[in-house]
Amino acid sequence: MIKKRCLLLIAALFVAISVAFATEPQVVVFNGKKYVAHTIVSGDTLYSLSKAYGVTEDDIIKAAMEISGERLSASQLKLGEKLFIPQKDEDKKRTKRSKSAYRTHIVERGQTLYSIAKSYKISVAILEEDNPTVDAAALAPGTELNIRRSEMGYATTEEIERVERERGATIEVGEGYHKVNPGETVYSLSRRYGITEEEFLQLNNLISSADLKAGMVVRVAKSAEDAESTKSGERAESTQRGERAEVVATDTTARDRRSFGEWIEDLFTADEEADSVELKPVDVEFLTLGRHNTLNVALMLPFHIRDKANSNYVDFYKGVLLAMEDLKAEGYSIDLSVYDTEHSAQKIKELVDYEDGLLDSHLIIGPVYEDELRYVLDLAEDNNIPVVSPLADIEGIKSPVLFQMQSEESFKYDKFSDVLDGSRELVMIYASSNDTAFAEEIKAEAKQAPMRELNFVFNRESYFYNRNADGSNGAFVDIKEYMRTQSAKAYVIVADRDTDIDRILTTLSSTRASIVDRGFNVGNYMIIGNRKWSRLANIERQSFFRNNVAFLVPYHAKRSDRAIRIFDGRYIAAYNTLPSMYSYRGYDAAMIFCRKMYEGIGRDIENELFMPLTTPYRFSYIDGVYVNTEWTLEQYTDHFRIEIR
Numbered sequence: 001m002i003k004k005r006c007l008l009l010i011a012a013l014f015v016a017i018s019v020a021f022a023t024e025p026q027v028v029v030f031n032g033k034k035y036v037a038h039t040i041v042s043g044d045t046l047y048s049l050s051k052a053y054g055v056t057e058d059d060i061i062k063a064a065m066e067i068s069g070e071r072l073s074a075s076q077l078k079l080g081e082k083l084f085i086p087q088k089d090e091d092k093k094r095t096k097r098s099k100s101a102y103r104t105h106i107v108e109r110g111q112t113l114y115s116i117a118k119s120y121k122i123s124v125a126i127l128e129e130d131n132p133t134v135d136a137a138a139l140a141p142g143t144e145l146n147i148r149r150s151e152m153g154y155a156t157t158e159e160i161e162r163v164e165r166e167r168g169a170t171i172e173v174g175e176g177y178h179k180v181n182p183g184e185t186v187y188s189l190s191r192r193y194g195i196t197e198e199e200f201l202q203l204n205n206l207i208s209s210a211d212l213k214a215g216m217v218v219r220v221a222k223s224a225e226d227a228e229s230t231k232s233g234e235r236a237e238s239t240q241r242g243e244r245a246e247v248v249a250t251d252t253t254a255r256d257r258r259s260f261g262e263w264i265e266d267l268f269t270a271d272e273e274a275d276s277v278e279l280k281p282v283d284v285e286f287l288t289l290g291r292h293n294t295l296n297v298a299l300m301l302p303f304h305i306r307d308k309a310n311s312n313y314v315d316f317y318k319g320v321l322l323a324m325e326d327l328k329a330e331g332y333s334i335d336l337s338v339y340d341t342e343h344s345a346q347k348i349k350e351l352v353d354y355e356d357g358l359l360d361s362h363l364i365i366g367p368v369y370e371d372e373l374r375y376v377l378d379l380a381e382d383n384n385i386p387v388v389s390p391l392a393d394i395e396g397i398k399s400p401v402l403f404q405m406q407s408e409e410s411f412k413y414d415k416f417s418d419v420l421d422g423s424r425e426l427v428m429i430y431a432s433s434n435d436t437a438f439a440e441e442i443k444a445e446a447k448q449a450p451m452r453e454l455n456f457v458f459n460r461e462s463y464f465y466n467r468n469a470d471g472s473n474g475a476f477v478d479i480k481e482y483m484r485t486q487s488a489k490a491y492v493i494v495a496d497r498d499t500d501i502d503r504i505l506t507t508l509s510s511t512r513a514s515i516v517d518r519g520f521n522v523g524n525y526m527i528i529g530n531r532k533w534s535r536l537a538n539i540e541r542q543s544f545f546r547n548n549v550a551f552l553v554p555y556h557a558k559r560s561d562r563a564i565r566i567f568d569g570r571y572i573a574a575y576n577t578l579p580s581m582y583s584y585r586g587y588d589a590a591m592i593f594c595r596k597m598y599e600g601i602g603r604d605i606e607n608e609l610f611m612p613l614t615t616p617y618r619f620s621y622i623d624g625v626y627v628n629t630e631w632t633l634e635q636y637t638d639h640f641r642i643e644i645r
Contacts, residue, residue: 034087035063040077053085060085102130103359103383107143108285110204110216114164120147120382123155124163141205149359152382176221180214193220284384284400287362288600294333295597297590298358300351300366300376302343312582313368316390318575319586320365322567323612327594334594341367349375361385363597365589373397386601390589398624403605405589405617407554408627413445415552415633415645416528422448424488424524429504430467431456431495438530439494456495462507480511488524491547496530498538505539509546526550534634544636555615556632556644557584563613588612614644 036053046057063086064072077083105116113134117124128134130146178189186209190200197209203219206212289295299320301313317338327334337357341348348367352358352375364380365388367373373389380387380401387399393406413420420426420442426449428439443451453467454477464482466474483489491508495501505527512522529551533539543549557564567587571579591612596605605626610617616630635643 033066035084036087038083038085040079040081040083042079044077046072046077049083049085053087055086062086102146102148105145105147107139107141107145108213109141109206109211110213110218111139111141112217113139114160115217116145117155117160118157121153121155121157122147122151124160126151126155176219178218178220180212180216180218184212184214185209186212189218189220195220286384286386286401286601287597289362289598291331291598292333294335295363295594296335296357296361297337297594298361298364298366299336299338300341300348300364300368301338302368303340305343312580315580315582316586318571319579319583319588320590322570322574323587323590323594326591332594332598337361339366341372343369343372345372345375348372352376352379359383363593364388365390365593368392370394370397373402377402386593386597388589388593390585394625394627400621400624403593403619403626405585405628407631408622408629410622411629412552412631413441414629415631416445416550419490419526419528419550420446420449422446422450424490425450425452427451427489427491428453428467429456429464429491429493429495430454430471431497431500431504433497433500434494435496435530435532436494438496439492442492442528456500456504456507458500458503462503479507480515483508483511483522483525484515484520486521486523490526490528492528493530496532498536501529501533501536502539502543505543505547505549509543513546541636545638545640548636548638550633550635552631552633554631555581555585556634557581558614558642558644561614567613584613584615588615588617592617 038049038053046060049060050057060083061072063084072083105120107116113124113127117127126148127145130148134143134145178193180189186197186200186206189212190197193200195203200218200220201207201209204216212218299317301316302310303313303317304310320336324334324336339351339355339358341351358364358376358379363386364376367376368389368391370389370392373387373392373394374397376387377397377399379385381399384401386401386403388403388405390405392404393409394402394404426442426446428442428451430439430453455465455467455471455473457463457465457473462479464477464479466477468474493501493504495504508527512525515522526548527550529549531551531553533544533549533551534553534556559565559568564584567584568579571577571583588610592610593601605619606621607618609630615632617628618630619626620629622629633645635645637643
């Protein structure tokens with residue numbers, strides 16, 4: 001059974017959603033605090049409710065203020081309405097990550113007690129104290145270790161390595177051990193250290209080369225003598241390659257002071273040949289749930305910004321709830337916790353530090369804004385939790401646990417490749433106000449295409465002029481004569497004012513119609529618009545059809561499609577309003593990633609096509625983050641049809 005712990009902005013919304021989705025009285029969660037959903041019946045008073053639930057009247061009034069922003073009085077209690085009463089917690093203190101004292105770690109092949117201690121930044125002594133039956137010298141794969149949450153993050157690499165050295169378990173590179181870098185294989189390491197592949201596998205208790213993972217510390221020598229020989233050989237080999245002989249180990253101390261994503265980035269950029277190295281996905285072992293397991297999902301959205309309700313993210317949340325219904329029908333069990341981030345980095349930091357629900361999450365959707373992601377990613381990287389950024393175009397953050405749903409900008413014009421490949425002339429049309437960024441994008445993508453630039457001027461009538469290099473008007477252009485040529489053309493409207501765009505579209509369509517009526521042909525003709533055109537409210541859409549307008553958008557919901565019609569009907573029935581684009585995106589986010597948590601997420605997600613409703617998603621690992629490479633091309637035809645590809 002899916003448990004929905006709902007964060008709601010106002011009491012009315014709480015009522016609507018509770019009625020639509022709850023089958024029994026619910027305990028809901030608002031910013032980590034639990035509330036009992038009580039339906040007002042005859043005889044209820046603030047006093048009687050306070051006694052019944054073991055709280056004060058002030059507690060109930062305060063809860064109403066936190067949820068709805070309005071002060072509650074005894075006279076406002078109305079029969080049948082929902083009242084959310086704070087749940088009494090006996091002797092509960094707000095302590096950092098206190099829900100469970102320990103997390104469980106399953107030992108993988110090649111791991112040692114010391115490497116595990118380093119990964120959690122926990123002292124070896126604490127690890128041994130909490131796991132008294134574990135033999136550090138014979139740590140078998142599959143062993144379960146208790147990791148004390150309160151001690152995670154406090155031990156330094158130097159402290160742990162000091163214990164290693166004292167116990168004769170030195171693992172420094174060049175002394176018989178090696179830290180595996182991305183791209184290294186059993187074959188390459190065995191050749192490098194002068195042992196056979198079979199010896200390498202035997203030394204490290206590995207079954208096959210597939211068990212070797214980046215970040216492992218592996219043995220590369222069978223004895224102290226072999227280690228010294230290996231060390232000398234490494235120096236000689238390094239000198240032969242012209243490398244600095246003193247560089248023999250990764251600076252793990254520096255890594256401790258940075259995020260995992262930053263460390264990976266530096267790992268590649270520090271190499272002299274970094275420019276020729278393609279960044280590959282880091283082996284992050286995300287959890288794969290069995291169908292009988294419950295998936296814990298944290299949804300982090302800015303429902304309030306500067307104390308004002310944000311309806312867009314309420315819509316997103318409603319879409320998520322409909323996805324929860326569908327996932328329940330498919331047999332999945334999902335526990336959804338919702339947090340109001342308030343578009344505040346400080347609020348998110350507090351949630352990360354103190355909310356046990358986040359630490360226990362298997363999947364995090366949100367936060368929305370890039371500048372708020374860092375706090376969540378620190379937690380997620382430490383615990384291998386995938387984080388879904390539902391709306392932001394990520395620019396400055398790299399993390400192997402981050403998935404960007406927003407279409408990646410560098411793939412924007414892939415679906416225009418047959419137009420921008422030089423097979424037709426591009427005609428750039430400017431006006432008094434222009435989207436110069438859009439113009440530069442087109443020019444960069446169409447370097448091989450013949451190009452002409454025109455200025456549009458409206459002075460009671462429409463006029464076109466050749467555009468000079470400084471942007472001024474050149475010679476007058478008879479647009480009718482120009483359009484009569486048989487060559488294929490794509491007109492790119494750079495103007496960004498509604499009035500100018502509308503006038504240009506009207507002029508081109510009427511000119512084209514006049515030419516065709518006289519028995520002439522205008523050749524292969526289309527107009528390329530900006531992605532902003534999908535939001536233009538003051539332009540008659542008939543102009544799009546008459547001009548074969550096409551533009552790219554990151555998201556499209558075609559209302560005539562069956563999937564959208566069904567979704568719209570369910571949404572209207574539940575919320576008595578039409579869904580917005582945010583509603584569709586909320587549904588998509590939940591359906592894609594909740595399902596993948598049961599199927600296995602990570603590298604296998606690459607190049608898999610997802611289409612929960614009508615918009616496609618395809619994720620690739622690029623520059624240290626998983627990004628959606630799909631854009632939607634909207635093509636308006638003169639048959640008054642919209643083609644989507």
